[in-house]
Amino acid sequence: MLKSTLKSTIRSFVKNKTVSLINILGLGVGLATCIFLLLFIWDESSYDKHHEHLGQIYRVGVDFGEGRSASSPAPMAEGFKSNFPDVVQSTRLFKYPMLESMLLTSEKGEETKIFEEQNGYYVDSTFFDVFTYNLVAGNPSSLLESPNTMVLSKTLSEKIYGMEDPIGEVLKIGLPEGDFEYRVAGVFEDKFLKSHINANFFLSIMNSDIGTYVAQENSWKNNNMFHTYIRVQSGTESQGLEAKLNEFYQQKQGDDIHAVGISSSLFLQDLKNIYLNSNLNYEVGATGNMTILYIFGSIGVLILLIACINFMNLSTAKSEKRAKEVGVRKVIGADKQQLVYQFLGESLIMSFISLTLAVLLIILLLPIFNNITDKSLSIFEYQEVLLIILGLTVFTGLISGLYPAFYLSGFKPISILKGTKTKGYSAIAIRKGLVVFQFVVSVALIAMVLVVQKQMWFMQDTSLGFDKEQQLVLSLQSQEARGNxxxxxxxxxxxxxxxxxxxxxxxxxxxxxxxxxxxxxxxxxxxxxxxxxxxxxxxxxxxxxxxxxxxxxxxxxxxxxxxxxxxxxxxxxxxxxxxxxxxxxxxxxxxxxxxxxxxxxxxxxxxxxxxxxxxxxxxxxxxxxxxxxxxxxxxxxxxxxxxxxxxxxxxxxNPSTPFSYSFLDQDFQRNYEKEKRTSTIILYFTIVAILISCIGLFGLAAFTAEQKTKEIGIRKVLGASTFDITTLVSREFLFLVGIAIFIAAPMGYYAAAEWLEGFAYRIELSWSTFIFSGFIAILIAYGTISYQAIRAALMNPVNSLRSQ
Known part of the structure; x- marks a missing residue:
C-alpha cells in the first residue's frame, strides 16, 4: 500500500508540477510560521517550571482597592510561617530602592576590576528552600546563612573570575551608603533558566549595609517594599489558606491603618501564573502576556489553515485530471476506503516534504526571529516541541487531504469513463467559501497591523508634558557619585x-x-x-x-x-x-x-x-x-x-565609579518594547498570511483561466478587449474578497478595540482603517489574479479554439 501510494504521489507530482510546488510552498511556509510561533509560545510558557515544589509556591500580594501590588510588608513572611502549619517555608526578596544597577569590585593583588551589574536582589537564607536552583558550586544546605554572603549566576561568575572557583572570593558592593564586602558562597546555573526573578546575583538580606534597616522593619502597616513567597504543604487548598492569612493580616494591621484611610487585603498568586498572568504594581521584573500568546497562537493556526485550504482548493479544482484514474481504479476493484487511504497517504507525504522545507526556513530565519523577539530560541531546545511538530505535520497532512480524498473517491466510474463531467456544485461552493475564509483572516490581520502601528505612532508623537529629547541621564549609584x-x-x-x-x-x-x-x-x-x-x-x-x-x-x-x-x-x-x-x-x-x-x-x-x-x-x-x-x-x-x-x-x-549613561527618550520608549515586538511579529506574519493566500489564489486563477479557454477565445473573436477578458477571469474572485472584507471588518474592529483597552490613552478607532484594509486586500488580490487573466487574454484565440 505504501509503495503504491508513493508511486501515485510521484506520478501526480510529475503531471501537476505547478500545483504540487504551490502546495509544498504553501504548506512549508505555513508549517514554518506555526513552528516559529510555537517556539515563542512554548518558551514564554516555560517560566518558573523548573522548581521542585511547583504548585506549592505562592507569592503574597496586597490589594489596595485602586491597585494591586506584588510587594508586601517586611514581617509577613516570618509571621505566616510561625502561625500557620500549612506554610512549610517562607522567604523574602528585596530590591534596593532607586538603584537599577550595583557596582561590583573585585580586587586580587594589584588588579582591580569594577563591574556595573543589574538584577541583584537581597534575599533571606530560606530563599533556596522555597525555590529550586541548580548549584554548580557552593553548599546548598547553608547558602546565605552567614551575613554578607552572595550567590552569583554562572554567567556573572565567569565574567568576573573566568574559569576559576569563586567560592570564598570577596566582592565589594558599591551602594550610596558606601562599599560593603560580600563573600561568594555559591554559583547557580543560569543557562536556559526561565524565571520571573531574572537574577544575576543574590545577596544575603542580613548584612552590614541594609541589614539594620531590615531588622527594624517589623511593621505590618507600611513599607510594602518586600516580595513575600510561601511554600505550603502538598494538598493545601489555596482559597481556604488565603482567607486565613487575610484574617491574620487584618488583625496585624490593627485599627490605626484603617484610621488613615487605607483599606487593603492580601491575595495569593500561584507561582505558575506570575509571569504570564500578572499585571501588578512593583513587579520584580518584566512579565509576559497571556493575551499576546493567544493572539500569536491564533495567528499560527489561521496561517496553517490558510495553507491547508490552498491544498484543498487546488486538489479539488484539478479533480478532472484525476477522474479517469479514479474510474479505472474502481473498475479494477478498488473500493472507496482504499481510495481515501491512497489520497490521504499522498497528502501526508506532501506534508512531510513540506516539513523539510519548513525546517530549512526555520534554520535560515531563526536568527532574525530571535532578534525580533529578543530571545535565544532553538528548534532542538525542547523535546516536547519536536513531538508537537511531528504531530502538527501529520495533522496538516490529514486536514489538507481529508476533503479532497472523500471528494475524489466519490466519483462514479461509469460516468467518468463515458466522459461525462461531474458538475461538482457543492465542491465549487466549498472552494469559494474557503477562499472567503482565507481573505477574512488576511483582511483582519491587515487591519490589526494598521491599528497597532497607528497606536505606536500615537505613543511616539503624543505630547507627554515634558521634554524627552536631548536629555542625558546619569545614574549616581555609588556613595562617591551621590556625594559629588x-x-x-x-x-x-x-x-x-x-x-x-x-x-x-x-x-x-x-x-x-x-x-x-x-x-x-x-x-x-x-x-x-x-x-x-x-x-x-x-x-x-x-x-x-x-x-x-x-x-x-x-x-x-x-x-x-x-x-x-x-x-x-x-x-x-x-x-x-x-x-x-x-x-x-x-x-x-x-x-x-x-x-x-x-x-x-x-x-x-x-x-x-x-x-x-x-x-x-x-x-x-x-x-x-x-x-x-x-x-x-x-x-x-x-x-x-x-x-x-x-x-x-x-x-x-568620580574616578572610582564607572561612567555610564542613558537617554531619557530611549528609557521611556522601553515601556513599549512589548508592543513594538508584538507589532513587528504581527506585521511579518500578516505578510506571510497574505503571501500564502495569494499563492492559492494564483493557482485557482490559473485553473479558472484554463477552464474558460474556449469562452475566452470566442469572446476575443467577437471583439472583447484585454480588459474585458481580465474582468471576466477576476470578477468572481474579487467578489469573494469583497464578501471577506464585509465579514472581516467587524471582527477586526472588535479585536482591535479589545487590544486598545490595555492603553489608558489610545487612538480613536475609525471604520476608514478597515475600509483601507479591504482596499489593500483587493489590490493584492487583483494583482495576483491579473497575471493569469492577462496571460489568458493575450493568447491567440485560434489556438484557444483549436485546443477545445
Whole structure:
C-alpha cells in the first residue's frame, strides 16, 4: 500500500508540477510560521517550571482597592510561617530602592576590576528552600546563612573570575551608603533558566549595609517594599489558606491603618501564573502576556489553515485530471476506503516534504526571529516541541487531504469513463467559501497591523508634558557619585552645549516606588488621596521642560523645606482644589498619632511619568539635595562633543565609579518594547498570511483561466478587449474578497478595540482603517489574479479554439 501510494504521489507530482510546488510552498511556509510561533509560545510558557515544589509556591500580594501590588510588608513572611502549619517555608526578596544597577569590585593583588551589574536582589537564607536552583558550586544546605554572603549566576561568575572557583572570593558592593564586602558562597546555573526573578546575583538580606534597616522593619502597616513567597504543604487548598492569612493580616494591621484611610487585603498568586498572568504594581521584573500568546497562537493556526485550504482548493479544482484514474481504479476493484487511504497517504507525504522545507526556513530565519523577539530560541531546545511538530505535520497532512480524498473517491466510474463531467456544485461552493475564509483572516490581520502601528505612532508623537529629547541621564549609584552631585553639576553647567542640569529620585519612564496618603488641611483621613511622590533637586522642573502654571519650582533663590510640595493638576482635581488657589494650601499626612504638614508651593501641568498604558495619577515632588539620578539637557547637534566632555567631567569628579549613561527618550520608549515586538511579529506574519493566500489564489486563477479557454477565445473573436477578458477571469474572485472584507471588518474592529483597552490613552478607532484594509486586500488580490487573466487574454484565440 505504501509503495503504491508513493508511486501515485510521484506520478501526480510529475503531471501537476505547478500545483504540487504551490502546495509544498504553501504548506512549508505555513508549517514554518506555526513552528516559529510555537517556539515563542512554548518558551514564554516555560517560566518558573523548573522548581521542585511547583504548585506549592505562592507569592503574597496586597490589594489596595485602586491597585494591586506584588510587594508586601517586611514581617509577613516570618509571621505566616510561625502561625500557620500549612506554610512549610517562607522567604523574602528585596530590591534596593532607586538603584537599577550595583557596582561590583573585585580586587586580587594589584588588579582591580569594577563591574556595573543589574538584577541583584537581597534575599533571606530560606530563599533556596522555597525555590529550586541548580548549584554548580557552593553548599546548598547553608547558602546565605552567614551575613554578607552572595550567590552569583554562572554567567556573572565567569565574567568576573573566568574559569576559576569563586567560592570564598570577596566582592565589594558599591551602594550610596558606601562599599560593603560580600563573600561568594555559591554559583547557580543560569543557562536556559526561565524565571520571573531574572537574577544575576543574590545577596544575603542580613548584612552590614541594609541589614539594620531590615531588622527594624517589623511593621505590618507600611513599607510594602518586600516580595513575600510561601511554600505550603502538598494538598493545601489555596482559597481556604488565603482567607486565613487575610484574617491574620487584618488583625496585624490593627485599627490605626484603617484610621488613615487605607483599606487593603492580601491575595495569593500561584507561582505558575506570575509571569504570564500578572499585571501588578512593583513587579520584580518584566512579565509576559497571556493575551499576546493567544493572539500569536491564533495567528499560527489561521496561517496553517490558510495553507491547508490552498491544498484543498487546488486538489479539488484539478479533480478532472484525476477522474479517469479514479474510474479505472474502481473498475479494477478498488473500493472507496482504499481510495481515501491512497489520497490521504499522498497528502501526508506532501506534508512531510513540506516539513523539510519548513525546517530549512526555520534554520535560515531563526536568527532574525530571535532578534525580533529578543530571545535565544532553538528548534532542538525542547523535546516536547519536536513531538508537537511531528504531530502538527501529520495533522496538516490529514486536514489538507481529508476533503479532497472523500471528494475524489466519490466519483462514479461509469460516468467518468463515458466522459461525462461531474458538475461538482457543492465542491465549487466549498472552494469559494474557503477562499472567503482565507481573505477574512488576511483582511483582519491587515487591519490589526494598521491599528497597532497607528497606536505606536500615537505613543511616539503624543505630547507627554515634558521634554524627552536631548536629555542625558546619569545614574549616581555609588556613595562617591551621590556625594559629588553638586560638584559634577557645577562642572557640567559650565559647558555652552549643556542647557540645564538637575537631579531627582526618578524621571519619566521608570517606576516610582513611593506614595503618600495625604488629606487637605481642615479635612479628615476620610478624605485622603494616594499621591505618588518623587524627589527633585533645584531646577528639576525647568530641566525636564515641565510647565509650571502656578507658584514656583524648587531653586536656589528659596531655602527649601522638606515640607514643600510641587503638585500636578491630577492631584488638585482629586482634592477638588482650584488650580489658581492651590499655592499655599496645606496637605497633611497622619501616621501613628503624628501629623506631618506639607505646603504646596507650585503647580505643574499634568505629565506622563508612566507609560500611556496608565492614566495620569496624582503626583507631587518634594525637595532633595542628594538625588540618585542626574539629568542634563543637551543643545541640539552637539551631543557627541558634549558627551565626551561629560565623560571627562565624570572621571575627574568620580574616578572610582564607572561612567555610564542613558537617554531619557530611549528609557521611556522601553515601556513599549512589548508592543513594538508584538507589532513587528504581527506585521511579518500578516505578510506571510497574505503571501500564502495569494499563492492559492494564483493557482485557482490559473485553473479558472484554463477552464474558460474556449469562452475566452470566442469572446476575443467577437471583439472583447484585454480588459474585458481580465474582468471576466477576476470578477468572481474579487467578489469573494469583497464578501471577506464585509465579514472581516467587524471582527477586526472588535479585536482591535479589545487590544486598545490595555492603553489608558489610545487612538480613536475609525471604520476608514478597515475600509483601507479591504482596499489593500483587493489590490493584492487583483494583482495576483491579473497575471493569469492577462496571460489568458493575450493568447491567440485560434489556438484557444483549436485546443477545445
Amino acid at each position: 552631585y553638586e560638584a559634577l553639576k557645577n562642572s557640567l553647567v559650565s559647558h555652552q552645549g549643556i542647557i540645564a542640569v538637575s537631579g531627582g529620585s526618578t524621571y519619566p519612564g521608570i517606576e516610582v516606588i513611593q506614595d503618600w496618603l495625604l488629606y487637605e488641611e481642615g479635612k479628615t483621613v476620610d478624605d485622603v488621596v494616594d499621591v505618588i511622590i518623587g524627589r527633585a533637586a533645584d531646577d528639576y522642573i525647568e530641566t525636564l521642560g515641565m510647565e509650571l502654571i502656578y507658584g514656583r519650582s524648587f531653586n536656589a533663590d528659596f531655602p527649601e523645606s522638606n515640607r514643600h510640595l510641587i503638585v500636578n493638576q491630577a492631584t488638585l482635581k482629586a482634592y477638588g482644589i482650584a488650580e489658581e488657589e492651590a499655592v499655599g494650601k496645606k496637605l497633611v499626612m497622619e501616621w501613628q498619632g503624628e501629623k506631618f504638614e506639607y505646603e504646596v508651593v507650585g503647580v505643574i501641568r499634568d505629565f506622563h511619568f508612566e507609560s500611556l498604558h496608565k492614566v495620569i495619577k496624582p503626583f507631587a515632588f518634594v525637595p532633595t539635595q542628594n538625588p540618585p539620578y542626574l539629568v542634563a539637557k543637551i543643545q541640539g547637534g552637539q551631543m557627541t562633543e558634549v558627551l565626551s566632555f561629560i565623560e571627562n567631567a565624570w572621571k575627574s569628579t
